[in-house]
Amino acid sequence: MSHKDIxxxxxxxxxxxxxxVLPKDTKLPIEELNKRLGQALDTSQEYSDHIETALVDPWAFPLWPTEKSLYEATKRGNMTESLMGSMSQPKKGDLSSKEDTFKEMRQSVLSLAYACDQKIFEIFFMGAEEKWGIFVRILDVYTLKNEVPLFYFVYKELLPSPNLPMKALKRQIQLSDGPYVTSIVSDLERRTLLRLFQKNGKRLDPKYHEPHKKKGIKDLGLSRSFVLPLCPIGMRNLGKLTADPGCDVCGKGTNSRCLQCLSVLYCSKECQRADWPSHKQACKSLKGGKWHTISMAQPTMLPFLTIMNRLDSSHAVTTPTDEPPPDVHNGKMFLAKFQVSLSSGSSGPGDMLVYDRQRSIRVVWKRSSDPVLFDEATRMIGSKLKFFRWLKRTGPYQFEICIDRAPDQDPLW
Structure with missing residues (x-):
């Protein structure tokens, strides 16, 4: 495996x-996993929200005002992080666990912003033993819409050799005699930062010529790239990125479901037949479930005016519209989350917020529409405040629910 591969x-x-979170035994090929990683990096940058062109020309954007704090403009978080203060904790570097890699990356991008605020434009992301590193020189910072900063820079991976040790390599690569910042990173963070830099670098318009004409940039083998602030990925996008985990048998792309329960994906009839012995019991349990018709409504009451999940980025909140939700499932069965209103109290159960993995549907189930069935669902939920059930769309706000059949395990969304 290459020193850049993951x-x-x-x-x-x-x-x-x-x-x-994908199943540890997922059969998705590495090519598909890499594709999802690329999509996740774009989602974290909120790339499509801020950049609408295929190629990026930094000169098309105004420069960042020097009087505005880049650190404050780059900070991102969600409710969970605010309560736990996780992003305010010191960066762990090489001591961090692999499970904290994304948080460490976000702190690394924050360190770029902080350095720029201090008029320091050269950063070394180094391994603890300095066996490798990444040199970054910030050339300019540009302002995207909604005052989002775009950090434009040149970078190079540092790999010392017997003839050129790291100390000499660092002296050689610096473009100025000014101060610099060193940030310790783990090996997995290094590989992921390089993946992000390479991905964004390919998006730069080749017609864009370096305006600074810094001496030696080309000779030193520096590559151009940019990065946007990294955000926590909200539940709506997590649903998209965890959807379709591949054929249950071989991991290839799927084009069919089990027609009896619609809960299992396959790439072919051959794989479906091979999986039937293990799938049969779960399939039959869902097949015998009780289906009931329920009516939903738009979430116009106060508790649901703004729909925010504990993992959603705190600066990107969406509000519902007056139009019926689109039928993206084309009448097929899908899994939905039912969440009891936090306003429920001694006066009785409150209404339930209902949404699918992609949040293409965000509606409210009111107790007044069917008190008997609603109370039965409330008893099933108990103290958990939520449950997942299968739905079928039958009208603009009409659905059928399989009330007595739950998925084998609750999904993460």
Whole structure:
């Protein structure tokens, strides 16, 4: 394996550190896992929200105002992190666990912002023993819409040799005699930072010529790239990134479901037949479930005016519209989350917020629509405040629910 590659095992751990938890025994090929990692890195940067063109020309954006704090503009978080203060804890570097890699990466991007605020533009991301490193020279910071900073820089991976030890390599690579910052990173963070830098670097418009004309940039083999602030990935996007874990048998792309329960994905009839002995029991249990018709409504009451999950980025909150939700499931069965309103109290159970993994559907189930069935669901939920059930769409706000059949295990969303 190349010193830049990320193993299959580490890719799964890295995805999990971003909240994208796939089964440890997933059969998804490494190419698909790498694709999801790339999508996750884009999602964390909120890339499509801030950049609308295929190629990025930094000159198309205004420079960042020097009087504005880059550190404050780069900070991102969610409710869970705010309560736990996890992002305010010191960076652990090489002592961090692989499960903390994404948090460490976000702190590394914050360190770029902090250094720029201090008028320090050269950063070394180093291994503890300095056997490898990454040199970054910030050239400019540009302002995207909503005052989001784009850090434009050149970088190079540092690999010393007997003829050129790290100390000499660091002296050689510096573009100025000014101060610099050293940040210790783990090997997995190094590989992931390089993956991010390479990915973004390919998006730079080749017509964009370096305006600074820094002496030696080309001769030193420095590559151009940019990075946006890294955000925690919210539940809506986590649902998209964990969807379709591949054929239950071979991991290939799926094109069919079990027609009896619609809960298992396959790539072919051959794989479905091979899986039937192990799937039969679960399939039959769902097949015999009781289906009931329920009516939903738009979440217009106060508790649901703003829908925010504990993992959603605190600066990106969405509100519902007045239109019926789209039928992205095309009438097929799908799993939905039912969440009891936090306003429930001694006066009785409150209404339930209902949404699917992609949050294409965000509606409210009111007790007044069917008190008997609603109370039965409330008893099933108990003290957990939520449960997952299978739904079928039958109208703009009409659904059928399989009330007495739960998934084998609750998904993470």
């Amino acid at each position: 193993s299959r095992e580490d890719t799964l751990v890295l995805l999990a550190s971003m909240g994208i």
